[in-house]
Amino acid sequence: MVRIAFTDNLKKHIDCPASHVDGATVREALNAVFASNPSLRAYILDDQSRLRKHVTIFHNGAMIADRTTLDIPVSAADEVYVFQALSGG
Amino acid sequence: MSNRFHVGSRKGLFTFTRNGAGYVQSPPAFLGEPVSSVLHDPRDGALYAALALGHFGPKLHRSDDDGATWTEIAAPAFPQADANADDAPSVDMIWTLAAGGDDRPGRIWAGTIPGGLFRSDDRGASWSLVTSLWDRDERKEWFGGGFDKPGIHSILVDPRDSDRLTIGISCGGVWKSDDAGETWRLAGKGLRAAFLPPEQQLTQNTQDPHRLSACAAAPDRIWCQHHNGVFLSKDGGETFEELSEVFGFGVAAHPSDPSSAWFAPGVKDECRVPVDARFIVHRTNDDGKTFAAKSSGLPQGPAYDLIYRHALVVDETGDNLAMGSTTGNLWTSADGGETWRLESANLPPIAHISWD
Structure with missing residues (x-):
């Protein structure tokens, strides 16, 4: 199973503990999390299911480049981290 | 008389409750988060607060206990x-919220950036895009003013007929519907944009009405603080008369006197500070024939406060006003804007104020 974890900065808005989910791609892994936590979806993805502009995802330590399809293969024991850009003031 | 108003700021939602001559400030809700719109629904007492989270998108919260607790509800979203x-x-942002009329319980309208109009009939539990407006060919000619994309900032629901709507778009002109948004027509004839090429200055579809405000007792009187100046409609926004070339964002129509309104002037186009660094409020009592400068209680020295379009508001009596600035100053008036009182000089930048 893929381990997926979320930035602490998201946790003040919505409960989103790290979890282990099934999925063959980053998109599928995210959908598996959203299935049990539907409200989380709009914090990560925009209306068109693209990654939000100031959110980023690391897969096994590398930032993903495809922010639209999220069709990045993942396998068991992989780690996916959802982070936010440090911006604003 | 309203005893309370809500201030949506860059760093949270603050509520001010009347206490003698002034107001007491509450601890903030949503501390640290930009609050882009606030609505107190007079029909059921609910409070709505729209957040514009920098990373995680637009959110909407509702309180059914006067702001003691908040519950996140659905935010308007475009179809896939x-x-x-x-x-x-x-x-990108929920820019304005409006209650849908006394005979439409539970109906809420939301205007967003980009320029989508959304409707909820269940107190914000679900939303639908008003496709009849979004699908208009004219929308493709709208453009952003201040923001990258155009946005709907003013939604006027006619108190005589809840199906009659007038909306203001920066930059997309004034649009009207007589059937609760089923069909639309481009209104706002007479608005003028000096910043457009000469042959396009009267083009209705690309006007930049910064804010629309209607007289509650005479809803066909709609005041418009336009990028180009101040305009007044006497026919529900179909046509406007140009009154001045004074720039600004905020306008508050007197609730019972159709000839009266308040404005917060500034320097156009991009400068956007008080004229000669002298911060004043303009009031007209004569349909905009004259504008009197009011400064009692406002900064007497150089000031660079700007009043955003949703941050100059009047209560239902016409006596009590509240006004908040980009510098985080908050003023109230209890005498129709003749004199002002500083309630706080230390708030975050203020985007929005709503009376209860």
Whole structure:
């Protein structure tokens, strides 16, 4: 199973503990999390299911480049981290 | 008389409750988060607060206990389109919220950036895009003013007929519907944009009405603080008369005197500070024939406060006003804007104020 974890900065808005989910791609892994936590979806993805502009995802330590399809293969024991850009003031 | 108003700021939501001559400030809700719109629904007492989270998108919360607790509810969102298309829309910000009329319980309208109008009939539990407006060919000619994309900032629901709507778009002109948004027509004839090429200055579809405000007792009187100046409509926004070339964002129509309104002037186009660094409020009592400068209680030295379009508001009596600035100053008036009282000089930048 893929381990997926979320930035602490998201946790003040919505409960989103790290979890282990099934999925063959980053998109599928995210959908598996959203299935049990539907409200989380709009914090990560925009209306068109693209990654939000100031959110980023690391897969096994590398930032993903495809922010639209999220069709990045993942396998068991992989780690996916959802982070936010440090911006604003 | 309203005893309370809500201040949506860059760093949270503050509520001010009347206490003698002034107001007491509450601890903030949503501390640290930008609050883009606030609505107190007089029909059921609910409070709505729209957040514009920098990372995590627009959110909407409702309180059914006077702001003691808040529950996140659905936020307006565009239907799924081709996500690879450059123009596949996503809501950036909920810019304005409006109650849908006394005979439409539970109906809430939301205007967003980009320029989508959304309707909820269940107190914000679900939303639907008003496609009849979004699908108009004219929308493709709208453009952003201050923001990258155009946005709907004013939604006027006619108190005589809840199906009659007038909306203001920056920059997309004034639009009207007589059937609760089923069909639309482009209104706002007479608005003028000096910043456009000469042959396009009267083009209705690309006007930049910064804010529309209607007289509650005479809803066909609609005041418009336009990028180009101040305009007044006497026919519900179909046509406007140009009154001045004074720039500004905020306008508050007197609730019972159709000839009276307040404005917060500034320097156009991009400068956007008080004229000669002298911060004043303009009031007209004569349909905009004259504008009197009011400064009692306002800064007497150089000041650079700007009043955003949703941050100059009057209560239902016409006596009590509240006004908040980008510098985080908050003033109230209890005498129709003749004199002002500083309630706080230490708030975050203020985007929005709503009376209860």
